[in-house]
Amino acid sequence: MARDKSAVKPTEAELTLLNILWQMGPATVRQIHESVSATQKTGYTTVLKILQIMHEKSLVIRDETNRAHVYAAANSEMHTQSSLIKDLISKAFGGSTSKLVMRAIDESTSAEEINDIRQLLNSLEK
Amino acid sequence: MARDKSAVKPTEAELTLLNILWQMGPATVRQIHESVSATQKTGYTTVLKILQIMHEKSLVIRDETNRAHVYAAANSEMHTQSSLIKDLISKAFGGSTSKLVMRAIDESTSAEEINDIRQLLNSLEK
DNA sequence: TAACTGTTACGATTTCATTCGTAATATACG
DNA sequence: CGTATATTACGAATGAAATCGTAACAGTTA
Numbered sequence: 660m661a662r663d664k665s666a667v668k669p670t671e672a673e674l675t676l677l678n679i680l681w682q683m684g685p686a687t688v689r690q691i692h693e694s695v696s697a698t699q700k701t702g703y704t705t706v707l708k709i710l711q712i713m714h715e716k717s718l719v720i721r722d723e724t725n726r727a728h729v730y731a732a733a734n735s736e737m738h739t740q741s742s743l744i745k746d747l748i749s750k751a752f753g754g755s756t757s758k759l760v761m762r763a764i765d766e767s768t769s770a771e772e773i774n775d776i777r778q779l780l781n782s783l784e785k
Numbered sequence: 786m787a788r789d790k791s792a793v794k795p796t797e798a799e800l801t802l803l804n805i806l807w808q809m810g811p812a813t814v815r816q817i818h819e820s821v822s823a824t825q826k827t828g829y830t831t832v833l834k835i836l837q838i839m840h841e842k843s844l845v846i847r848d849e850t851n852r853a854h855v856y857a858a859a860n861s862e863m864h865t866q867s868s869l870i871k872d873l874i875s876k877a878f879g880g881s882t883s884k885l886v887m888r889a890i891d892e893s894t895s896a897e898e899i900n901d902i903r904q905l906l907n908s909l910e911k
Numbered sequence: 912t913a914a915c916t917g918t919t920a921c922g923a924t925t926t927c928a929t930t931c932g933t934a935a936t937a938t939a940c941g
Numbered sequence: 942c943g944t945a946t947a948t949t950a951c952g953a954a955t956g957a958a959a960t961c962g963t964a965a966c967a968g969t970t971a
Contacts, residue, residue, distance in 0.1 A: 670927085670928060670929085671876065671928090671929095672928075672929065672930095673928095674876055674877060675876075678877075678879075687948095688948080688949085689947085689948085701929095701930085702930070702931055702932090703931090703948095704930080704931055704932075704933095704949090704950095705929070705930050705931060707948085707949070707950090708929080708930075708931080708950095708951095709928090709929080709930095711949085711950080712928090712929095726936095726937060726938060726947080726948065726949090727947080727948065727949090728948085728949080737888065739877075740877055740878060740884070740885075740888045741888045741891070743873065743877050744873070744885060744888050744889045747869065747870070747873055748889065750797065750800055750801075751800060751804075751865075751866055751869050752866060753804075755898065756889050756890060756894050756898050756902075757898040757899075757901035757902050757905070758866070759866075759870060759889055760886055760889060760890075760902050760905065761901075761902075761905055762863065762866045762867045762870050763870050763874065763882050763885055763886060763889075764882060764886075764905070764909070765867070768882050772881065772882050772883040773883075773906065773909060775883035775887075776882075776883050776886050776887075776906065777906055779883070779886065779887055779890070780899065780902065780903055780906065783890070783899060796957085796958060796959085797958090797959095798958075798959065798960095799958095813918095814918080814919085815917085815918085827959095827960085828960065828961055828962090829918095829961090830919090830920095830960080830961055830962075830963095831959070831960050831961060833918085833919070833920090834920095834921095834959080834960075834961080835958090835959075835960095837919085837920080838958085838959095852917080852918065852919090852967065852968065853917080853918065853919090854918085854919075
Protein backbone atom coordinates (compact mmCIF):
# COMPACT_ATOMS: atom_id res chain seq x y z
CA MET A 660 0.00 0.00 0.00
CA ALA A 661 1.23 3.47 -0.84
CA ARG A 662 2.17 5.43 2.21
CA ASP A 663 0.13 8.55 2.81
CA LYS A 664 2.31 11.56 2.19
CA SER A 665 1.14 13.28 5.35
CA ALA A 666 2.18 10.24 7.37
CA VAL A 667 5.84 10.52 6.36
CA LYS A 668 7.87 11.08 9.47
CA PRO A 669 11.32 12.51 8.85
CA THR A 670 14.22 10.54 10.23
CA GLU A 671 16.74 12.21 12.47
CA ALA A 672 19.16 13.06 9.68
CA GLU A 673 16.29 14.35 7.60
CA LEU A 674 15.05 16.53 10.42
CA THR A 675 18.50 18.07 10.71
CA LEU A 676 18.35 19.12 7.07
CA LEU A 677 14.77 20.34 7.37
CA ASN A 678 15.79 22.57 10.26
CA ILE A 679 18.46 24.10 8.06
CA LEU A 680 16.04 24.60 5.18
CA TRP A 681 13.46 26.25 7.42
CA GLN A 682 16.10 28.57 8.71
CA MET A 683 17.86 29.37 5.43
CA GLY A 684 15.04 29.02 2.96
CA PRO A 685 15.64 27.34 -0.41
CA ALA A 686 19.27 26.33 -0.81
CA THR A 687 21.66 24.30 -2.87
CA VAL A 688 23.30 21.13 -1.66
CA ARG A 689 26.53 23.02 -1.22
CA GLN A 690 24.94 25.63 1.00
CA ILE A 691 23.15 23.03 3.04
CA HIS A 692 26.30 21.00 3.40
CA GLU A 693 28.24 24.03 4.56
CA SER A 694 25.61 24.79 7.14
CA VAL A 695 25.46 21.27 8.46
CA SER A 696 29.25 21.12 8.53
CA ALA A 697 29.26 23.84 11.14
CA THR A 698 28.13 21.33 13.71
CA GLN A 699 28.77 17.91 12.18
CA LYS A 700 31.32 16.24 9.98
CA THR A 701 29.20 14.88 7.17
CA GLY A 702 30.29 14.24 3.60
CA TYR A 703 28.89 16.27 0.75
CA THR A 704 27.46 13.25 -1.03
CA THR A 705 25.82 12.09 2.17
CA VAL A 706 23.87 15.32 2.37
CA LEU A 707 23.05 15.06 -1.32
CA LYS A 708 21.84 11.50 -0.96
CA ILE A 709 19.61 12.31 1.97
CA LEU A 710 18.12 15.21 0.07
CA GLN A 711 17.45 12.93 -2.89
CA ILE A 712 15.72 10.43 -0.63
CA MET A 713 13.73 13.23 0.97
CA HIS A 714 12.71 14.31 -2.50
CA GLU A 715 11.44 10.80 -3.27
CA LYS A 716 9.43 10.91 -0.05
CA SER A 717 8.19 14.41 -0.92
CA LEU A 718 9.69 15.88 2.20
CA VAL A 719 11.40 18.48 0.03
CA ILE A 720 10.76 19.99 -3.35
CA ARG A 721 13.51 20.98 -5.73
CA ASP A 722 14.08 23.36 -8.55
CA GLU A 723 16.15 21.71 -11.26
CA THR A 724 16.30 24.75 -13.49
CA ASN A 725 19.91 25.40 -12.76
CA ARG A 726 22.81 23.01 -12.67
CA ALA A 727 22.90 23.08 -8.90
CA HIS A 728 19.43 22.06 -7.83
CA VAL A 729 17.74 24.21 -5.24
CA TYR A 730 16.01 22.36 -2.43
CA ALA A 731 13.25 23.61 -0.16
CA ALA A 732 11.18 22.06 2.60
CA ALA A 733 7.91 20.75 1.21
CA ASN A 734 5.99 21.42 4.41
CA SER A 735 6.16 24.28 6.85
CA GLU A 736 8.02 24.02 10.10
CA MET A 737 4.76 24.42 11.97
CA HIS A 738 3.03 21.67 10.03
CA THR A 739 5.88 19.23 10.56
CA GLN A 740 6.20 20.07 14.24
CA SER A 741 2.49 19.52 14.74
CA SER A 742 2.69 16.16 13.10
CA LEU A 743 5.71 15.11 15.15
CA ILE A 744 4.14 16.17 18.40
CA LYS A 745 0.85 14.43 17.61
CA ASP A 746 2.78 11.28 16.85
CA LEU A 747 4.59 11.42 20.16
CA ILE A 748 1.41 12.18 22.11
CA SER A 749 -0.27 9.12 20.67
CA LYS A 750 2.69 6.76 21.05
CA ALA A 751 4.09 7.80 24.40
CA PHE A 752 1.45 9.81 26.23
CA GLY A 753 -1.66 7.74 25.72
CA GLY A 754 -3.14 10.54 23.65
CA SER A 755 -3.08 13.01 26.51
CA THR A 756 -1.87 16.46 25.56
CA SER A 757 -1.98 17.71 29.13
CA LYS A 758 0.24 14.86 30.24
CA LEU A 759 2.74 15.84 27.61
CA VAL A 760 2.69 19.47 28.68
CA MET A 761 3.23 18.44 32.29
CA ARG A 762 6.30 16.45 31.32
CA ALA A 763 7.58 19.16 29.04
CA ILE A 764 7.66 21.81 31.73
CA ASP A 765 10.30 21.36 34.40
CA GLU A 766 12.75 23.32 36.49
CA SER A 767 14.83 24.11 33.44
CA THR A 768 11.95 25.88 31.72
CA SER A 769 12.49 29.63 31.92
CA ALA A 770 9.98 32.04 33.43
CA GLU A 771 9.74 33.67 30.05
CA GLU A 772 8.64 30.45 28.42
CA ILE A 773 6.12 29.83 31.15
CA ASN A 774 4.75 33.28 30.47
CA ASP A 775 4.48 32.57 26.77
CA ILE A 776 2.49 29.47 27.56
CA ARG A 777 0.20 31.38 29.93
CA GLN A 778 -0.53 33.90 27.22
CA LEU A 779 -1.27 31.15 24.77
CA LEU A 780 -3.80 29.67 27.18
CA ASN A 781 -5.38 33.05 27.78
CA SER A 782 -5.84 33.54 24.08
CA LEU A 783 -7.84 30.34 23.76
CA GLU A 784 -11.60 30.44 23.52
CA LYS A 785 -12.03 27.39 25.67
CA MET B 786 32.51 4.84 23.86
CA ALA B 787 29.87 3.11 25.97
CA ARG B 788 26.46 4.62 25.52
CA ASP B 789 25.09 6.32 28.60
CA LYS B 790 22.21 4.26 29.88
CA SER B 791 20.02 7.32 30.37
CA ALA B 792 20.56 8.22 26.72
CA VAL B 793 18.96 5.02 25.45
CA LYS B 794 15.91 5.97 23.44
CA PRO B 795 13.41 3.17 22.98
CA THR B 796 12.48 2.32 19.42
CA GLU B 797 8.86 2.30 18.38
CA ALA B 798 8.36 -1.41 18.99
CA GLU B 799 10.09 -1.10 22.33
CA LEU B 800 7.89 1.79 23.33
CA THR B 801 4.83 -0.31 22.57
CA LEU B 802 6.03 -2.96 25.00
CA LEU B 803 6.98 -0.39 27.62
CA ASN B 804 3.48 1.04 27.48
CA ILE B 805 2.12 -2.41 28.20
CA LEU B 806 4.52 -2.97 31.07
CA TRP B 807 3.70 0.38 32.63
CA GLN B 808 0.04 -0.43 32.42
CA MET B 809 0.19 -4.09 33.55
CA GLY B 810 3.17 -4.05 35.81
CA PRO B 811 5.69 -6.93 35.74
CA ALA B 812 4.59 -9.61 33.31
CA THR B 813 5.69 -12.71 31.45
CA VAL B 814 6.35 -12.82 27.73
CA ARG B 815 3.09 -14.67 27.28
CA GLN B 816 1.09 -12.02 29.06
CA ILE B 817 2.80 -9.24 27.17
CA HIS B 818 2.28 -11.02 23.90
CA GLU B 819 -1.38 -11.49 24.61
CA SER B 820 -1.76 -7.84 25.38
CA VAL B 821 0.05 -6.67 22.30
CA SER B 822 -1.94 -9.12 20.20
CA ALA B 823 -5.09 -7.23 21.05
CA THR B 824 -4.08 -4.51 18.67
CA GLN B 825 -1.34 -5.99 16.49
CA LYS B 826 -0.49 -9.28 14.89
CA THR B 827 2.97 -9.96 16.22
CA GLY B 828 4.60 -13.34 16.76
CA TYR B 829 5.40 -14.60 20.22
CA THR B 830 9.10 -14.94 19.52
CA THR B 831 9.19 -11.45 18.10
CA VAL B 832 7.97 -10.07 21.40
CA LEU B 833 10.42 -12.29 23.25
CA LYS B 834 13.30 -11.16 21.10
CA ILE B 835 12.51 -7.50 21.56
CA LEU B 836 12.30 -7.99 25.31
CA GLN B 837 15.69 -9.70 25.27
CA ILE B 838 17.19 -6.83 23.34
CA MET B 839 15.58 -4.36 25.73
CA HIS B 840 17.14 -6.30 28.57
CA GLU B 841 20.57 -5.95 26.98
CA LYS B 842 19.96 -2.23 26.69
CA SER B 843 18.71 -2.11 30.27
CA LEU B 844 15.34 -0.79 29.21
CA VAL B 845 13.74 -3.60 31.19
CA ILE B 846 14.77 -5.74 34.11
CA ARG B 847 13.79 -9.37 34.47
CA ASP B 848 13.28 -11.91 37.18
CA GLU B 849 14.62 -15.28 36.07
CA THR B 850 13.61 -17.10 39.21
CA ASN B 851 10.84 -18.98 37.52
CA ARG B 852 10.82 -20.80 34.27
CA ALA B 853 8.85 -18.03 32.60
CA HIS B 854 10.89 -14.90 33.13
CA VAL B 855 9.07 -11.88 34.45
CA TYR B 856 9.84 -8.60 32.75
CA ALA B 857 9.38 -5.09 34.11
CA ALA B 858 10.16 -1.61 32.83
CA ALA B 859 13.50 -0.43 34.14
CA ASN B 860 12.48 3.21 34.22
CA SER B 861 9.25 4.87 35.18
CA GLU B 862 6.78 6.05 32.62
CA MET B 863 7.33 9.61 33.76
CA HIS B 864 11.09 9.39 33.46
CA THR B 865 10.92 7.94 29.98
CA GLN B 866 8.33 10.44 28.84
CA SER B 867 10.44 13.32 30.09
CA SER B 868 13.42 12.03 28.22
CA LEU B 869 11.46 11.56 25.00
CA ILE B 870 9.96 15.01 25.16
CA LYS B 871 13.30 16.66 25.88
CA ASP B 872 14.76 14.87 22.91
CA LEU B 873 11.99 16.12 20.66
CA ILE B 874 12.21 19.68 21.96
CA SER B 875 15.89 19.81 21.18
CA LYS B 876 15.70 18.18 17.77
CA ALA B 877 12.53 19.67 16.35
CA PHE B 878 11.67 22.77 18.38
CA GLY B 879 14.98 24.55 18.65
CA GLY B 880 14.94 23.93 22.39
CA SER B 881 11.79 25.95 22.92
CA THR B 882 9.30 24.35 25.30
CA SER B 883 6.69 27.02 24.70
CA LYS B 884 6.86 26.42 20.97
CA LEU B 885 6.20 22.76 21.58
CA VAL B 886 3.24 23.51 23.81
CA MET B 887 1.80 25.84 21.21
CA ARG B 888 2.00 23.11 18.59
CA ALA B 889 0.64 20.50 20.94
CA ILE B 890 -2.56 22.37 21.66
CA ASP B 891 -5.02 22.60 18.81
CA GLU B 892 -8.72 22.45 18.07
CA SER B 893 -8.81 18.77 18.94
CA THR B 894 -7.60 19.39 22.48
CA SER B 895 -10.53 19.09 24.87
CA ALA B 896 -11.58 21.82 27.24
CA GLU B 897 -10.83 19.45 30.07
CA GLU B 898 -7.25 19.06 28.99
CA ILE B 899 -6.88 22.80 28.61
CA ASN B 900 -8.12 23.14 32.15
CA ASP B 901 -5.62 20.61 33.41
CA ILE B 902 -2.86 22.59 31.79
CA ARG B 903 -4.13 25.84 33.31
CA GLN B 904 -4.06 24.28 36.73
CA LEU B 905 -0.56 23.02 36.16
CA LEU B 906 0.56 26.53 35.30
CA ASN B 907 -1.18 27.97 38.33
CA SER B 908 0.60 25.55 40.57
CA LEU B 909 4.00 26.72 39.37
CA GLU B 910 6.06 29.10 41.47
CA LYS B 911 7.25 31.04 38.49
C1' DT C 912 11.71 -42.77 32.41
C1' DA C 913 9.76 -41.11 28.06
C1' DA C 914 7.34 -37.93 25.42
C1' DC C 915 4.62 -33.78 25.59
C1' DT C 916 4.29 -28.80 26.44
C1' DG C 917 5.78 -24.30 27.09
C1' DT C 918 9.60 -21.46 27.40
C1' DT C 919 14.10 -19.26 26.25
C1' DA C 920 18.05 -18.93 23.07
C1' DC C 921 20.00 -18.42 18.73
C1' DG C 922 20.55 -17.12 14.21
C1' DA C 923 18.86 -15.90 9.56
C1' DT C 924 16.23 -12.68 6.87
C1' DT C 925 14.30 -8.36 5.61
C1' DT C 926 13.86 -3.64 5.63
C1' DC C 927 15.28 0.98 6.66
C1' DA C 928 18.67 4.63 7.74
C1' DT C 929 23.10 6.39 7.02
C1' DT C 930 27.37 6.89 4.86
C1' DC C 931 30.35 7.60 1.13
C1' DG C 932 33.17 6.20 -3.11
C1' DT C 933 33.00 6.44 -7.90
C1' DA C 934 30.86 7.22 -12.34
C1' DA C 935 28.35 10.16 -15.28
C1' DT C 936 27.09 14.65 -16.59
C1' DA C 937 26.95 19.54 -17.23
C1' DT C 938 29.14 23.98 -17.18
C1' DA C 939 32.96 27.13 -17.51
C1' DC C 940 37.29 28.53 -19.18
C1' DG C 941 41.65 28.40 -21.64
C1' DC D 942 37.09 22.33 -28.96
C1' DG D 943 38.88 20.07 -24.94
C1' DT D 944 40.24 20.01 -20.27
C1' DA D 945 39.17 21.16 -15.57
C1' DT D 946 35.72 21.63 -12.08
C1' DA D 947 31.40 21.25 -9.80
C1' DT D 948 27.44 18.76 -9.53
C1' DT D 949 24.17 14.89 -9.69
C1' DA D 950 23.33 9.89 -10.00
C1' DC D 951 24.13 5.36 -8.71
C1' DG D 952 25.12 1.67 -6.00
C1' DA D 953 27.64 -0.67 -2.37
C1' DA D 954 28.69 -1.19 2.58
C1' DT D 955 27.37 -0.87 7.26
C1' DG D 956 24.53 -1.04 11.10
C1' DA D 957 20.15 -0.98 13.52
C1' DA D 958 15.33 -2.51 13.91
C1' DA D 959 11.95 -5.95 13.38
C1' DT D 960 10.39 -10.45 12.29
C1' DC D 961 10.16 -15.22 12.89
C1' DG D 962 11.67 -20.26 12.32
C1' DT D 963 13.95 -23.70 14.66
C1' DA D 964 16.87 -25.60 18.25
C1' DA D 965 17.69 -26.27 22.94
C1' DC D 966 16.05 -26.73 27.37
C1' DA D 967 13.12 -27.26 31.56
C1' DG D 968 9.33 -28.84 33.79
C1' DT D 969 5.03 -31.90 33.80
C1' DT D 970 2.62 -35.99 33.40
C1' DA D 971 1.44 -40.41 31.75
